[in-house]
Amino acid sequence: MGSEESKKKPSLSLNLNKQRDNPVSPYEGVEKLPLRNWIKKADDNGKSVRLMQYNIMADCYANPGIYPYITDLRLLEWKHRKTIIIDEVNTYDPDIICLQEVEKDVHVEMQDLFGKEKYDSVYLHNHQGEGCAVFWKKSRFVKKSEKLIIFNDCASSCLDSAKEKISDKSSPEFLFGKYPLYESILLRMTRMTHHNVAILVWLEEIFSDGSPPKPIVVGCTHLYWGYRDFDLNYQNQILEGYFFLQELKHFIEREINKGATKPSVCLLGDFNSGPESGHYQLVSTGRLGKNDPKLEFPENPIFEKIQENYADQVVSSGMDLTHPFNFHSAYATCFDNDAKWTCYVGHFQGCVDQIWYSRGETDLTRKVDVKRVLDIYPEEVYKKECALPSRYLGSDHMMLCVEIE
Numbered sequence: 001m002g003s004e005e006s007k008k009k010p011s012l013s014l015n016l017n018k019q020r021d022n023p024v025s026p027y028e029g030v031e032k033l034p035l036r037n038w039i040k041k042a043d044d045n046g047k048s049v050r051l052m053q054y055n056i057m058a059d060c061y062a063n064p065g066i067y068p069y070i071t072d073l074r075l076l077e078w079k080h081r082k083t084i085i086i087d088e089v090n091t092y093d094p095d096i097i098c099l100q101e102v103e104k105d106v107h108v109e110m111q112d113l114f115g116k117e118k119y120d121s122v123y124l125h126n127h128q129g130e131g132c133a134v135f136w137k138k139s140r141f142v143k144k145s146e147k148l149i150i151f152n153d154c155a156s157s158c159l160d161s162a163k164e165k166i167s168d169k170s171s172p173e174f175l176f177g178k179y180p181l182y183e184s185i186l187l188r189m190t191r192m193t194h195h196n197v198a199i200l201v202w203l204e205e206i207f208s209d210g211s212p213p214k215p216i217v218v219g220c221t222h223l224y225w226g227y228r229d230f231d232l233n234y235q236n237q238i239l240e241g242y243f244f245l246q247e248l249k250h251f252i253e254r255e256i257n258k259g260a261t262k263p264s265v266c267l268l269g270d271f272n273s274g275p276e277s278g279h280y281q282l283v284s285t286g287r288l289g290k291n292d293p294k295l296e297f298p299e300n301p302i303f304e305k306i307q308e309n310y311a312d313q314v315v316s317s318g319m320d321l322t323h324p325f326n327f328h329s330a331y332a333t334c335f336d337n338d339a340k341w342t343c344y345v346g347h348f349q350g351c352v353d354q355i356w357y358s359r360g361e362t363d364l365t366r367k368v369d370v371k372r373v374l375d376i377y378p379e380e381v382y383k384k385e386c387a388l389p390s391r392y393l394g395s396d397h398m399m400l401c402v403e404i405e
Contacts, residue, residue: 026074027083030391033381035091039334040372048371048403049140049205052094053268053355055222055343055397056085057389058101058130067396069346069386076389078106084394086113092374092401096203097135098220098268107133122201124148128194132220132269134201144215144260147200147251151224154243155189185235192236195224195272198244200251202263215255215263219248223279225272234279237272238288238321241279245323252364264368266404267327267356270397274351275338283327283356289320326360330402333359334373344382345396355402374401 062076074080089097097119102110107123110133120138125131136143189196198221204213221244224236244267252263273279282288331338331354342353355373358365376398382388388396 025080025083026072027080027391032087033377033392036377037375038372039375041334041370042372044371044403045405048405049096049216050092050094050401050403051096051098051218051266051268051355052089052092053098053353053400054085054089055100055270055353055395056102056106057081057395057397058103058128059106060103060128060130061101067346067387067389070389075391081389081394082106082109082113084392086110088394088399089114092399094401095137095140096218096266097133098218099133099135100220100222100270101130102133103130110135122146122148122199124150124197124199126150126194126197130194131197132199132222134199134218134220136201136203136218141203141205141216142213144202144204145251145255146202147247149198149200149221149244149247151196151198151240151243152190152192154247155186155239159186159190185239188232189224189236189239192224192226195222195226196240197222198247198269200248202251202255202260215261217248217252217263217265219244219265219267219269221267221269221271223269223271223273233272234277237277237279238282241271241273241282242321242323245283245325249324249364256364262364262366264404265325265327265358265365266368266402268354268400270342270353272352275332280354282321282323283354284329286325287320287322289322324362325365326358326362327356328359330355330357330370330404331373331400333370339376339398339400341376341379341382341398342400343397344388346387349382349387353397353400355400357402357404369405371403371405373403374399 059078062078064070064073064076067076070076099110102123102125104125107121111119111121114135118137118139119135120143121133121135122143123131123133198219201218203216203218205216206213221240223240225233227233248265248267252265256262267283271279278288329338338351338354340351341349342351343349357368357370359368361367381392384390384392
């Protein structure tokens with residue numbers, strides 16, 4: 001098997017090099033797709049904020065082996081894909097943009113392409129060299145504060161605290177023998193090199209008529225995917241998502257304690273999990289726990305310490321994960337369910353990207369109204385060249401967009 005693979009790789013490389021010598025873009029002469037339709041939930045009074053979610057597909061992951069259906073390998077090159085992506089962003093002119101799989105040099109490039117005079121941004125990359133970026137229009141918002149989150153660090157902190165709590169029996173044999181599930185999950189998380197960062201930005205919307213600024217907290221993340229074992233991905237996503245929500249809680253509490261008013265909140269990202277997942281349930285219902293077959297929460301000091309670190313107390317009803325927010329999916333608000341697809345590749349088609357908003361008033365958030373969302377294309381568009389990316393769309397994920405007030 002290894003020898004067969006080694007024979008294939010040079011041919012792919014030679015093919016790619018040959019195509020790189022061809023200066024003609026694979027997108028030249030290709031008719032642009034029509035504009036996507038807006039699905040209206042409520043009338044707009046002209047004061048809405050437009051947010052965009054987009055995993056732009058990092059160049060470091062544009063491996064021909066992952067996209068065997070792509071015969072023209074120029075379609076995987078960033079210099080070609082960025083043309084479509086930038087055009088798509090500029091066409092819909094968002095006020096706030098959340099991007100994932102942004103490489104360091106690409107962030108600098110996109111800041112220039114979007115316009116430094118138009119957008120400001122915050123960026124955080126992981127050990128793989130790609131990460132998340134949040135852009136906002138300078139004409140509408142000013143940044144008050146930010147929080148950069150690395151899930152590896154969250155996991156390390158929990159492990160260290162748990163070992164302190166049971167220091168009288170803190171040998172590795174004791175930990176792995178009696179509490180293997182969460183110990184192993186957290187250890188895995190400390191070693192991950194990609195899909196493991198998040199950004200929180202507190203923005204103040206400013207008005208020319210002198211009205212008081214309106215605060216909005218925007219979260220951007222990319223939860224883990226990379227194990228062949230789906231259950232391992234599932235467990236990582238849930239704990240990363242929980243860390244993200246608890247960091248959000250502390251972030252807002254800190255600003256409110258300084259005298260800030262309650263913000264509206266929107267969380268955008270590639271969560272690598274859809275409506276059937278435990279992470280989706282956690283975000284949308286505020287609780288996930290004992291009934292999840294993939295996370296049978298044992299009562300143990302390690303998991304208990306996770307709760308103490310991030311929730312300040314152990315939930316009395318058992319080892320459930322909880323959060324204090326009232327989130328709802330923007331697309332599920334305008335449709336019966338979330339978008340059918342947000343990722344469309346040869347081996348997978350499904351909804352893994354979401355835009356969450358604070359649907360109801362809570363002690364930490366104010367209510368957000370969704371005005372409309374940008375519909376996805378019919379499936380035949382994504383199947384024009386088997387799957388994504390293609391000559392028509394520059395990433396393997398779809399761009400999502402919502403207008404809120």
